[in-house]
Amino acid sequence: MNTADLGLPVDVPSTALFTDQYELTMLQAALKAGTAGRRSVFEVFTRRLPEGRRYGVVAGTGRVLDAVENFRFDAGVLGFLRERKIVDEQTLDWLAAYRFSGDIWGYPEGEVYFPGSPIMRVEGTFAECVLLETVILSILNHDSAIAAAASRMASAAGTRPLIEMGARRTHELAAVAASRAAYVGGFTTTSDLAAGFRYGIPTVGTSAHAFTLLHDTERDAFQAQVNSLGGGTTLLVDTYDVAEAVRTAVEVAGTELGAVRIDSGDLLLVAHRVRQQLDELGATATRIIVTSDLDEYAIASLAAAPVDAYGVGTQLVTGSGHPTAAMVYKLVARAESDDPKAPLTPVAKKSSGGKTSIGGRKWAARRLDADGAAEAEVVGTGAVPAELADRQLLVQLVEGGEIVAREPLDVVRERHIAARANLPLSATQLSRGEPVIPTEYLQGRSGS
Template identity: 85%
Template sequence: MNTADLGLPVAVPSTALFTDQYELTMLQAALRSGSAHRRSVFEVFTRRLPEGRRYGVVAGTGRVLDAVENFRFDETILGFLRERGILDEQTLKWLAEYRFRGDIWGYPEGEVYFPGSPIMRVEGTFAEAVVLETVILSILNHDSAVAAAASRMAVAAGDRPLMEMGARRTHELSAVAAARAAYVGGFHLTSDLAAGFRYNIPTVGTSAHAFTLLHDTERDAFTAQVDTLGSGTTLLVDTFDVTAAVRAAVEVAGTGLGAVRIDSGDLLLIAHRVRQQLDELGATNTRIVVTSDLDEYAIASLAAAPVDAYGVGTQLVTGSGHPTCSMVYKLVARADTEKPGAPLRPVAKKSMGAKSSVGGRKWAARRLDEAGVAEAEVIGTGPVPAGLTDRQLQVPLVSGGKVVAREPLDAARDRHIAARAGLPLSATQLSRGEPVLATEFH
């Protein structure tokens, strides 16, 4: 098994500068004050779900593990910080030896979450944990937003396959991460070869309108494609006249034509007409693939149409209107001294308004009703109640600085399907609503 099978990047450069400057200036000040090595606990959570969403999806955990493992300050990075005058020599010397040696716990990738869920907990010295804030949040906020959109689209699509096609609608590196997150959320294929290469996601793609326009006639284009890719290929039939294109497609490829793709127009109406035409021509097994700025609502509106697969781009990679999950990384407990074994005490922001937080190192569990359906997200500090000990959600991800939770990407995908199935049925409604589970603080 190669690294791609486990969802590992082929080559990952240092992630140390995926950092906001204030993390390093806090580090410098803490080193000077003597508080940098106090044992500390940071937690990642969100105070609310995006408006109208009923659940969130944890995605990007595997990428976080890669980022923490590759958080190293080499000479080039240290030289940049020195030349800019950002840090003093004492801090640069400390960073030169930086390795995260603490522990990380979190919801496993693919799990669902709710407001207040301690999605990830980072424990170590203040110095080693504070510098990871930005890189952890940037990954989790982006990937979880895409995975949540993907999950809603997967619910709307039912058993019909979904293809991720958003690489041209976002940053080239975000496109790879988005394809990975979409796969966790329930998509089946990606058009992005970098994502296929890096994460072993199945890839797909045939031709665009430009290929048809390159040739003297549509028939010539179809013939060239079938000669190259075989009759099982997918032919794009909406460049000119759909009816004429479908007829030519079957004449060129035969009744064994794999699929036709529709990328514009009234998809519901055209899909019905194309299905009827294909059946009349004897191409009863030829599938119909639709694209064209789809989101979960458009997919749901096509549930009764004779559509066999969907391709989604812009709306998916932008989180279908919610490109971030508003996750935060907050210090919730710390020791009063640097002595080993010094007890932790809860700390929390108590400002006015919605930005206050709850102090203390937290556990999380999901309580089920008598039918085995989730009924509440329970979060607390101190001992876990006996009835919830076997329903805890957090698992060890990093122990003593060593990653302990590598897994194939399919494991996260399967976990999400199971987690979503364990929620109340109203979780799958696309209409706006409140989180499907209430969060209870114990």
């Protein structure tokens, strides 16, 4: 596995340090106490959706699998831990041999989720599971937040394509992950070449205002671009006067000009004027692409405009106001000894302040109404009711430490489209509201 596939610099050999120090200090203390080998179940879930959101989107699962596979404490990492005296020698010896050997179950990537949904379940010894908390949450929280924003934008855009172009608005490694998550959520292309290289996402891009300003005249700039990229290119027409630029663009590229891009001004008004002008000039097939700090609300406001595609940057890579999905990773069951056959006991945090949890290994299923649309997220412990047996959501991702569920990104993307379509119609409303379906809990005897 090449670390470049994870969006990492090539000189970073593992993901083991993508963690918080207390994961390692807990490990050390558990090793000394003799409890590190107890069979344990951790679950990833969120207690609530971001304010106003109607559903969440599971994204980053494929990156989690890569990170787990690459979670290794090599000589350099161990040397750092030893030098800083993070943990003792006994713990370092244990880490040197670390390989996750447990099981991971989860919602398939691209699926939707709701408060309480057990999005991912990690099972194994306490020691091997606790180390993965930070890296799993880091990936799922970021990618799911971006995918949820992308999904809302895709709903607002309808059949019009969306271009992800947020690389310059976030960390360079986060930009690659954001592009991947946006593709899962419904975007069609990206401007980020690293994302195209690592994940096969289609890439697009032509020129910025700097290219126009470089040349003596706007006509010279357009001519240079057409000479290089052909008449099917996209010309940026708002550097100076839009109407004059559109006229010049058609004169230079001809009526077969591929597209014009508008990056400023009253986009609704300007788009109508540009469409009328293009049609009058005979460039009836020339598309109009709009950019300029768009979010789902701005996209929705342009639904009646003669726009053919949207380019979105800042609002997408920051989750359109919600840059995290607020997921947590909690121990929900553990054995009372390190005997592999010891039964599991449900455990849960019971503190006040809205941070309580429900103990026990969970299953999840989505109940459908008479028309086949989702009507409830059912989460339970113990036996699954017969009527929900074929509606279970969790699938096995890792078995005995081996990854068993890698998927092409296009499969994930199509799954999300289908999952969103299966929700009640109000899921696509941009107005603030509660989750589009409720979460119901069925508690039974927790199995071992």
